[in-house]
Amino acid sequence: MNDLRIALWQTPHPASLAEALQRLDTACAQARVQGADLLITPEMFLTGYAIGADRVAALAEPADGPMAQAVARIAQHHGIAIVCGYPEQNPDGRPFNAAQAIGADGTRLMNYRKTHLFGDLDRAQFSAGDAASQVFEWRGWRLGLLICYDVEFPETVRLLALQGVDAVLVPTANMVGYDEVQQLLVPARACENRVFVAYANACGSEGSVHYGGASTVASARGHLLVTAQRHATLMVSALDPGELVDARQHSQLPTRRPGLYQPLAVRE
Amino acid sequence: MNDLRIALWQTPHPASLAEALQRLDTACAQARVQGADLLITPEMFLTGYAIGADRVAALAEPADGPMAQAVARIAQHHGIAIVCGYPEQNPDGRPFNAAQAIGADGTRLMNYRKTHLFGDLDRAQFSAGDAASQVFEWRGWRLGLLICYDVEFPETVRLLALQGVDAVLVPTANMVGYDEVQQLLVPARACENRVFVAYANACGSEGSVHYGGASTVASARGHLLVTAQRHATLMVSALDPGELVDARQHSQLPTRRPGLYQPLAVRE
Numbered sequence: 001m002n003d004l005r006i007a008l009w010q011t012p013h014p015a016s017l018a019e020a021l022q023r024l025d026t027a028c029a030q031a032r033v034q035g036a037d038l039l040i041t042p043e044m045f046l047t048g049y050a051i052g053a054d055r056v057a058a059l060a061e062p063a064d065g066p067m068a069q070a071v072a073r074i075a076q077h078h079g080i081a082i083v084c085g086y087p088e089q090n091p092d093g094r095p096f097n098a099a100q101a102i103g104a105d106g107t108r109l110m111n112y113r114k115t116h117l118f119g120d121l122d123r124a125q126f127s128a129g130d131a132a133s134q135v136f137e138w139r140g141w142r143l144g145l146l147i148c149y150d151v152e153f154p155e156t157v158r159l160l161a162l163q164g165v166d167a168v169l170v171p172t173a174n175m176v177g178y179d180e181v182q183q184l185l186v187p188a189r190a191c192e193n194r195v196f197v198a199y200a201n202a203c204g205s206e207g208s209v210h211y212g213g214a215s216t217v218a219s220a221r222g223h224l225l226v227t228a229q230r231h232a233t234l235m236v237s238a239l240d241p242g243e244l245v246d247a248r249q250h251s252q253l254p255t256r257r258p259g260l261y262q263p264l265a266v267r268e
Numbered sequence: 269m270n271d272l273r274i275a276l277w278q279t280p281h282p283a284s285l286a287e288a289l290q291r292l293d294t295a296c297a298q299a300r301v302q303g304a305d306l307l308i309t310p311e312m313f314l315t316g317y318a319i320g321a322d323r324v325a326a327l328a329e330p331a332d333g334p335m336a337q338a339v340a341r342i343a344q345h346h347g348i349a350i351v352c353g354y355p356e357q358n359p360d361g362r363p364f365n366a367a368q369a370i371g372a373d374g375t376r377l378m379n380y381r382k383t384h385l386f387g388d389l390d391r392a393q394f395s396a397g398d399a400a401s402q403v404f405e406w407r408g409w410r411l412g413l414l415i416c417y418d419v420e421f422p423e424t425v426r427l428l429a430l431q432g433v434d435a436v437l438v439p440t441a442n443m444v445g446y447d448e449v450q451q452l453l454v455p456a457r458a459c460e461n462r463v464f465v466a467y468a469n470a471c472g473s474e475g476s477v478h479y480g481g482a483s484t485v486a487s488a489r490g491h492l493l494v495t496a497q498r499h500a501t502l503m504v505s506a507l508d509p510g511e512l513v514d515a516r517q518h519s520q521l522p523t524r525r526p527g528l529y530q531p532l533a534v535r536e
Contacts, residue, residue: 116523132528153520154422154460155529162531180459184490188456191448192422222452252421255384258535260400261423263430265529 001140003238004167007036007080010215010228010235012204013048013173017059020046021070027234028078034236037104037139038081042202042211043114043148043173044097046071046086049121050173050206053094056125060087060095063111068100076106081138083145083200085171088113090127097126099145099171103138110136110145116156118149121209132156135163141241148172151197152185155264161193161253167239168195173202176212182227183214191222194247196239203232220247269408271506272435275304275348278483278496278503280472281316281441285327288314289338295502296346302504305372305407306349310470310479311382311416311441312365314339314354317389318441318474321362324393328355328363331379336368344374349406351413351468353439356381358395365394367413367439371406378404378413384424386417389477400424403431409509416440419465420453423532429461429521435507436463441470444480450495451482459490462515464507471500488515 009027014020024041031039043049046067047059061067067086075082081104088098088111096113103109113129114122133156135142144160144167151157151170160168168189174181182199190197197218202211213230217237226237277295282288292309299307311317314335315327329335335354343350349372356366356379364381371377381397382390401424403410412428412435419425419438428436436457442449450467458465465486470479481498485505494505 115525115528118523128525130528132525132531149523152460153524154426155524155532158422159529159531180490184452184456184459188452188460191452192420192456222448255386255417256421256423257383257396258533260383260398261427261533263400263427264423265526265533267526 001241003240004139004141005035005037005236005238006198006217007031007034007039007234007236008198008200008215008217009039009041010201010203010213010233011042012232013045013202013206017046017067021074024071025074028074028080028082030234031236032078032080036080036236038083040083040169040198040200041085041171042200043085043171044087045084045171048206050209053125056087056095060089062089063100072102072106075102075104079104083169083171085147094125094127096129097122097147099147101136101143101145109138110134112145112147114147114150116150116153132159135160135165142166144168146170148174151189151199152181154189157189157193157195161195165195166244168197170197170199172199174212176210179212179214182216186216187218187222187224190218190220192252194220194244194251196220203230220244269509271508272407272409273303273305273504273506274466274485275299275302275307275502275504276466276468276483276485276496277307277309278469278471278481278501279310280500281310281313281470281474285314285335289342292339293342296342296348296350298502299504300346300348304348304504306351308351308437308466308468309353309439310468311353311439312355313352313439316474318477321393324355324363328357330357331368336376340370340374343370343372347372351437351439353415362393362395364397365390365415367415369404369411369413377406378402380413380415382415382418384418384421400427403428403433410434412436414438416442419457419467420449422457425457425461425463429463433463434512436465438465438467440467442480444478447480447482450484454484455486455490455492458486458488460520462488462512462519464488471498488512
């Protein structure tokens with residue numbers, strides 16, 4: 001198992017899908033020059049995020065629709081995997097706030113629908129996904145996707161850790177004023193589960209919504225390996241599998257007491 | 269509901285039970301002078317912690333034994349509640365690593381047995397408790413006890429949060445080299461659950477075991493209200509119920525998806 005070199009692409013949301021794809025293509029070229037294996041965009045990067053329920057519904061596509069195909073061509077062209085946020089069509093209601101991992105050969109590795117919707121913004125635009133995130137394997141790494149608010153819940157990362165995840169990849173659009181997520185919760189999730197967490201945030205604004213940047217990768221001991229400022233940037237960070245081995249000498253998992261945890265899974 | 273003024277008593281373990289009770293009496297007097305309502309000792313304060321399985325077994329007592337009665341007299345004498353770590357006799361095996369909350373009138377409020385044993389030190393000396401921590405009420409506050417390693421598991425504090433806990437009180441004996449607990453995990457538990465966490469650590473050494481101090485109280489937003497250095501100290505911190513009200517305007521609890529969390533409670 002080799003280092004996994006992850007590019008966090010901290011960027012404003014685009015004004016159009018055409019702009020999104022053109023800028024994604026440029027970012028992937030730059031990420032490859034910097035040696036990255038995989039690039040993560042912010043949440044709902046392809047169409048924009050705070051764009052209103054009507055526009056989200058109009059732009060939503062199936063997981064294998066034209067947007068996904070265009071992203072797959074970019075991935076294949078540059079030979080880089082892409083984790084990309086987009087609105088997924090939902091025949092039964094509002095679209096899902098989704099993210100897709102596409103391999104460097106253009107094949108889809110995983111599609112995930114955000115399960116924990118954040119506030120009125122999410123609830124007005126999206127349906128919540130009804131499946132917990134599932135681990136997938138790529139280049140020997142066991143990877144998992146979460147989206148923004150999902151990762152703030154200790155349950156979500158624990159569920160991935162119980163599946164043996166090595167790195168959790170998180171497209172996000174976290175606003176100014178919630179910096180405790182990057183500074184406290186993301187490193188805590190990493191530390192308590194002995195996994196890497198890569199958190200790629202948006203920057204800039206959509207209308208009155210201001211994104212906080214500060215994208216970060218937390219190591220499996222909970223140290224912040226890289227942290228962005230508020231402005232646009234592309235940062236590449238190498239995840240060292242040796243760190244997982246070392247950190248897991250002190251893992252919580254063997255000492256968990258699942259027999260005592262039943263109330264965590266009780267529906268109210 | 270008034271402020272709850274908590275004294276974190278960061279102290280070395282005593283050489284004898286007589287010394288423990290004498291020093292506890294002095295600390296309670298000092299805490300009252302500083303205005304405290306409740307004092308928390310380190311884990312296994314009354315007898316010492318890293319003292320070997322034989323000595324723990326010899327010193328263990330029932331929850332209503334002479335040790336508890338002596339602590340109750342001290343609480344009543346000074347009019348201060350005490351959360352105190354001690355070894356609880358177990359007819360079926362090694363003692364429990366326990367803590368007891370005793371009210372300012374000397375009545376027992378709660379007894380709790382550590383459920384997540386830490387490493388060889390705990391496993392050689394103790395049996396793990398078989399009940400999750402239960403909330404108890406005192407002066408209008410909903411309180412819960414955890415012991416040391418317990419609080420590092422997100423599940424334990426979440427279980428208390430689901431019972432409506434306001435403040436989690438944690439006698440601990442965390443060693444030098446594990447400062448991420450005080451700096452990262454304790455504030456994360458507070459932040460993600462919108463509860464106060466008061467973490468009273470030991471300092472000094474027992475044989476080759478060196479305790480890291482840095483006792484702390486995290487606010488319901490995850491800010492560290494007070495943090496000790498490594499040396500012995502008694503710090504009083506006022507917990508403001510208004511902070512709970514404010515912080516809970518952004519609570520994770522209503523957005524949890526317990527229907528997806530079943531694997532958290534599955535025994536391996």
